[in-house]
Amino acid sequence: MNTPHPVTPQQTRLLAAAAILLVVLVISGIRPLDRATWLMEVMPVLIALPILAWSYRSFPLTPLLYGLIFIHALILIIGGTYTYAHVPAGFWVQDLFSLARNPYDKLGHLWQGLVPALVAKEIFVRREFVFGKKMVAFLSICVAMAISAWYELIEWWAALIMGQGADEFLGTQGDQWDTQSDMFMAFIGATVAVVLLAKLHDRQIARLKECS
Numbered sequence: 388m389n390t391p392h393p394v395t396p397q398q399t400r401l402l403a404a405a406a407i408l409l410v411v412l413v414i415s416g417i418r419p420l421d422r423a424t425w426l427m428e429v430m431p432v433l434i435a436l437p438i439l440a441w442s443y444r445s446f447p448l449t450p451l452l453y454g455l456i457f458i459h460a461l462i463l464i465i466g467g468t469y470t471y472a473h474v475p476a477g478f479w480v481q482d483l484f485s486l487a488r489n490p491y492d493k494l495g496h497l498w499q500g501l502v503p504a505l506v507a508k509e510i511f512v513r514r515e516f517v518f519g520k521k522m523v524a525f526l527s528i529c530v531a532m533a534i535s536a537w538y539e540l541i542e543w544w545a546a547l548i549m550g551q552g553a554d555e556f557l558g559t560q561g562d563q564w565d566t567q568s569d570m571f572m573a574f575i576g577a578t579v580a581v582v583l584l585a586k587l588h589d590r591q592i593a594r595l596k597e598c599s
Contacts, residue, residue: 428467500576
């Protein structure tokens with residue numbers, strides 16, 4: 388009879404994180420500010436969680452990336468609950484720095500660049516699709532920027548389909564340069580990922596490759 392493999396500390400942490408996200412997701416969906424906006428904002432979480440669970444055995448990610456994905460999911464869920472333009476923490480930052488608008492959505496776009504860049508880097512390096520640190524960093528940023536551009540296109544299509552009903556999803560708050568600043572924040576996030584987090588990420592990738 389096959390002896391079941393013991394659950395590792397990392398698996399325990401991942402299961403706990405997934406449980407927390409599911410609980411927060413359910414609570415956020417009880418009475419969101421706008422139901423349609425909530426569904427569109429949390430859709431990446433609803434898509435990512437099953438994919439991460441399905442791919443864990445064949446392609447587990449680094450602890451760093453799992454942690455950042457967890458934070459990104461929370462950012463998306465909170466943004467969906469209140470809509471990005473009405474997140475209370477964003478109003479606090481707006482008042483603190485005397486800003487013209489609630490900046491919470493910029494945090495979301497920063498993570499929208501950071502997480503995809505690290506995902507791309509892990510795939511490039513571990514599958515040996517790309518060689519050379521500079522080329523890996525460059526293409527990882529390119530992938531993140533492509534995802535950011537597609538997200539802006541999705542927002543545009545939503546606006547065309549839903550009309551005024553997409554205002555909360557767009558979250559422009561009257562800023563004519565909202566699309567450009569969103570993509571710039573994604574660029575900053577992707578750059579931080581491949582530059583400032585490079586050493587830690589590289590060490591964790593190396594350990595995963597040794598174990599595979």
